[in-house]
Amino acid sequence: MNTIVISYKPLYAVLVSLVGAFFILFTSEKRQNLREAWTFIAAFIKFGIVISMLPVILHGKIIKLTLVELAPGLSLMFKVDFFGIIFGLVASGLWIVTSLYSIGYMRGLKEHAQNRYFFAFALCLSATMGIAFSGNLLTFYLFYEMLTIATYPLVTHNEDEEAVKAGRKYLTYTLTAGVLLLFAIGATYIYAGTLEFTPGGFLKGHNISIGMLQILLVAYLIGCGVKAGVMPFHAWLPSAMVAPTPVSALLHAVAVVKAGVFGCVRIIAYVFGPVLLKDIHMWLIVAYFVSFTIIVSSLFALASDNLKRRLAFSTISQLSYIILGAALLSKSSLTGSILHIPNHAYMKITLFFCAGAIFVKTGKKNISEMDGIGRQMPFTMLAFTLASFGMVGIPPLCGFISKWYLCLGTLQAHEIFFLFVLLTSAVLNAAYFFPIVYAAFFRKPAEATGVAEASIPLVLPLSITVVMAVIFGIFPNFLFHFFDLARNAATSIITGM
């Protein structure tokens, strides 16, 4: 068994941005610098707290904190394990760069209601930390719903008709998913009497009928899958692209959809567990289901001219890689799946940052208008190119490593079909990313412009994230030990320890 360390750090990690959020809210709308200072202070403290937990976790210990009883027998419980800290590190680390980027973006466009924007952003991060570190399903649900609500003001930020509609769509999907999740959690509690995440699952051996377990799994996976954009529950995600670009980046890379896949993996690996999932004959069904998403959403991406929309469909496809990896239940596929969470985050956030930088600088949203844009914005487009190579899975970018393990995993699971799914998807990725790169660098712009990059707060974050994406490709254990964490998490799930 793992040694358990009791520490308040996970609570602090959640609270720091919650408190920060209220500092932001009560700052005058006009005092930009102060507001941004609060954001940065909260972001750095949060990152510091999370990273200070890393050595303990790497030593194979688990940080646990049981707080008030939420309901008789069910506490608000935080538990930091290999898997949780990966998500915590990704989200808190990327919050810093996203904040910098937000500042550039919001100032650049002189946006309204910036207080509300930064307030909701900080709340989102608080909820995300809660999700990453939650030790049982009820705690998870609490933060999961908090995230749903906190993201809503960001989606409707523009306050025009399109944004309001997107907001409604977002709420319809996520709240419906929320009640399904609530049902599943309630039923789990009644049947199993516990809700605590355990590597390898806790639902085994509670004498629950197979039919009931199948219903529960479906309810759980839809509940989390809606946020993860699994088809056919994805429609809210492309609509939510009306939000400001940093929000899209947050949605796609840092918090919301990642919370969805994180939840799916938690359910598969820490609630049901590999053994039970095979016993109830569901693992292949889940795998085929998400394979459909992987291929079809790539086709949708091919057909979209709006850059952000294309990226959105790309996200939908990539997230299903993660769920596929978890559903295949082999050690390598789980490693690849978990590793794809940070890797995809760094690459996708770069791509969104690039799309936003182009929009702020030139006002262009559509790929067909972007001929020759690489000459005008060389740094941005270079980053875009590298990140899209990573999405396709070309070494030495980090996307290669996670995909390599996913492919290995399909072989370990003796399911060759999914290898073809992954490879086909890689080809499709290339088919929708490379034309953008080609047009940006090798087509002549409509009107000749010199080099005119976006402002530093926009270019710096995207440079940082793309450099990180390259470094993680060459040294997967650089700084955060993502690779070791992912492998240890996979081992603990397989061995059930």
Next chain:
Amino acid sequence: MMQQAPALTIAILLLTAFWVPIFGMVKRESAYYISLTAMFFSFLAACATLYAVVTTGPIHYRMGGWPPPWGIEFVIDYLNAGVLVLISLISLLTTVSAKKSVEREIHRSKWPLFWSLYLLLVMSLMGMTETGDMFNMYVYLEVSSLTAYGLIAMGEKGALMASFNYVILGSVGASFYLLGVGYLYIATGSLNMADLSKILPSIYRSKVIFTAFAFFIVGIGLKMGLFPLHMWLPDAYTHAPSAISTLIAPTMTKVSAYVFFRIILTVFNPHFSWEVIPAATLLRWIAAVGIIYGSIMAIAQKDIKRMLAYSSISQIGYIVLGIALANRMGLIGGALHIFSHAFAKGSLFMVVMAVIYKTGIRNIDDFKGLNRKMPFTMAAFCLAAFSMVGVPPTAGFFSKWYLVLGTVAGKYWWLTAVILASSLLNAVYFFRIIEKIYFSSFVDLVTGGSGGHEHHELPAVAVAEAPLMMLVPILLMAAGILAVGLFNTQIIHHLLQFIVPKGLA
């Protein structure tokens, strides 16, 4: 003094209600301050009662020292001690926040009368909560109805008709209840609840008892606005003075719901209510239909008070559903929902009162952009709305959680679906308003041909918050929503777990 606390809770209000019109004749403004003081002391007495119950166990208070079953007895156990403080606290906060609204909506000459009736109404609700005697319950029930008729009739145009409707239906309900009491008295010769619960089991198969039970369910159901006996409720809530909607919405239906618990679980025992008469099956259906009906009707409303009224009908369904689930989690969920809904609905009506006072807005469409005018009030509105939808960690989430557990434990899957569907419907009608309040600044602006989001400047709106006397109670109520949510375990541990009959899973 401490021993007299249960009697003091109502005696203070009763005696003050008598003096208010007299002092009011001398100086109209004094009516309010005298009433407020009385409410405050009554609240203290309620707190003392709760403290005594939690520390030393249930209290049997004999009025005038006459022993039951002849004398009237107040029996305060864990459940009604909690409800007593809840009612008292919410009435007190409503009294504080109602001052300005009453001064605006009620003619000056009627102030003493208004506050006198107001005190009597609160007194009768607290009496209903405390009494251990079936006939005494009837008396309080009638007092609460009569005062409510009068108070509702003081409202805007349409209030008279609403009040008249309520008079008719309320009288039918009260008569039904009285008939039930009469039947029980004929059959047993007793009116004391504890006494009845001892005598009744031997004659459970008697038709008289069946009839009495049915009369009670219908009579109390009418009083609490249980579907399909809710006809009086929407009009009454809509047209009553704002202060009265705010008072009766969170308290009156909740007290009736408590009486419902009391009759089903204490006077009759669960064996009778659930097995001899299949009341639970019937109530499950009624509750489920009521939950969905109330939610759908709420979506269709334009007037915010009317919308909240229909939402109340739906929420009463939750409480009754909790009872009708007839298992541990269901009962706890239903009882907790009395608390969570009281705070949530109370805050919502207080917010509406503040909005009407400040801006005169009633129509939901006019709520647009209100967040910049009344930021704190609207924040409280959101919190209360989240509780109604059931977003954790608000109170509404936890009562919903226990109810869902109850439906799962009883394998009533269709009821699980009803609860979950209703929380989505609640989300529809509350987020529709939240969207108006916060996110609709640019919806009507015609965007230029290029489309996309241009950087509009928000028109400057001066903050014009509700006066502090309204705002502070609103924020306290909102804090109450969070407190009930976060400390629900304590509430269940100290108060609600005792309502679950022994041996019930």
